[in-house]
Amino acid sequence: MRLLVLHGPNLNLLGVRDGSSGGRLEDLDAALHARAEELGQALTVVQSNHEGDLLDTLGAELEELDGIIINPAGLFGSYCLKEGLEAAGLPAIEVLFKPPARESVVGEACVLQIHGGPGFEPYLQALETFGSGVFTTEKPESKKALGKKKGSSSKGAKVTPITVLERAARKEGSSETARSLSRAAKTAGPTKTLGRKLAPVEDLRAARQAKTLGRGGGKGLTPAADLLTRALVRQKISDRLSGRLSASELAAWARSQYQAVQRGAPAENGHRELLEESLQSLTLSNLPATRLSDEQLVDLLTRLDEG
Numbered sequence: 373m374r375l376l377v378l379h380g381p382n383l384n385l386l387g388v389r390d391g392s393s394g395g396r397l398e399d400l401d402a403a404l405h406a407r408a409e410e411l412g413q414a415l416t417v418v419q420s421n422h423e424g425d426l427l428d429t430l431g432a433e434l435e436e437l438d439g440i441i442i443n444p445a446g447l448f449g450s451y452c453l454k455e456g457l458e459a460a461g462l463p464a465i466e467v468l469f470k471p472p473a474r475e476s477v478v479g480e481a482c483v484l485q486i487h488g489g490p491g492f493e494p495y496l497q498a499l500e501t502f503g504s505g506v507f508t509t510e511k512p513e514s515k516k517a518l519g520k521k522k523g524s525s526s527k528g529a530k531v532t533p534i535t536v537l538e539r540a541a542r543k544e545g546s547s548e549t550a551r552s553l554s555r556a557a558k559t560a561g562p563t564k565t566l567g568r569k570l571a572p573v574e575d576l577r578a579a580r581q582a583k584t585l586g587r588g589g590g591k592g593l594t595p596a597a598d599l600l601t602r603a604l605v606r607q608k609i610s611d612r613l614s615g616r617l618s619a620s621e622l623a624a625w626a627r628s629q630y631q632a633v634q635r636g637a638p639a640e641n642g643h644r645e646l647l648e649e650s651l652q653s654l655t656l657s658n659l660p661a662t663r664l665s666d667e668q669l670v671d672l673l674t675r676l677d678e679g
């Protein structure tokens with residue numbers, strides 16, 4: 373898997389300016405390369421203080437990529453970056469050390485947002501999320517390149533390519549990812565969110581995920597079969613109501629999904645909370661005290677449809 377990491381403006385001052393993020397940019401890049409190596413990912417890392425350079429780099433690297441990790445920094449409100457990411461048609465994860473003061477526009481083009489957490493965790497969680505295989509990319513025959521061709525100069529940009537070999541086990545509860553991954557993380561540390569704000573990650577995504585990763589018309593992208601969505605939960609409930617699943621099978625499925633989400637598995641953007649609650653109810657739905665009647669299952673179906 374080949375990933376592009378884009379560091380936005382002023383991140384060259386990481387650790388110099390505030391000293392609170394666990395190190396400087398070179399330390400972050402070293403940590404990224406090390407984790408990528410463990411995960412078997414090839415990484416290209418670019419920092420630029422120029423919006424156009426970030427876009428040109430994206431366009432130049434596009435042909436080779438399977439995914440993008442971007443910290444837009446002060447450019448989180450950039451519609452240009454948002455459109456560039458959408459045009460890329462690749463899964464992108466937005467990482468920020470701290471949740472932005474306002475909604476991130478760039479995050480709207482991302483399948484996941486990971487905001488906050490100690491040290492470099494947002495970035496490392498993003499690598500691990502890609503490494504989990506949750507995003508499956510099928511390369512189209514040819515992809516429209518944006519901006520300059522690879523190899524052309526990129527003013528103000530620094531490029532560091534590396535290649536790696538192997539995957540590492542995902543570290544549990546380590547960071548604060550955007551919304552999705554997050555509620556559990558609130559007690560244990562960082563928060564993960566799918567979608568926007570996450571602590572990050574989620575909402576827009578819901579709509580996006582179904583199409584998903586659907587940016588750019590879903591070019592060559594296949595949502596992972598195990599991505600937790602409202603549609604998936606609805607399907608399972610329908611299977612239960614029609615007798616294709618037993619009560620205990622539904623409860624067991626819900627339990628495994630709930631545990632996965634608590635460990636940080638991505639969920640449909642903007643609906644993490646509803647999904648977690650639904651899974652909790654379903655997990656308990658075959659116990660005498662908390663059994664869900666068919667009518668209550670239908671109510672849940674409706675909530676998931678409306679939510």
Ligand SMILES: O=C1C[C@@](O)(C(=O)O)C[C@@H](O)[C@@H]1O
Pocket residue numbers: 381382383443444445446467468469470471
């Ligand atoms: O440089 C940074 C760090 C930052 O990008 C973050 O990751 O939290 C947020 C930006 O607003 C700020 O300019």
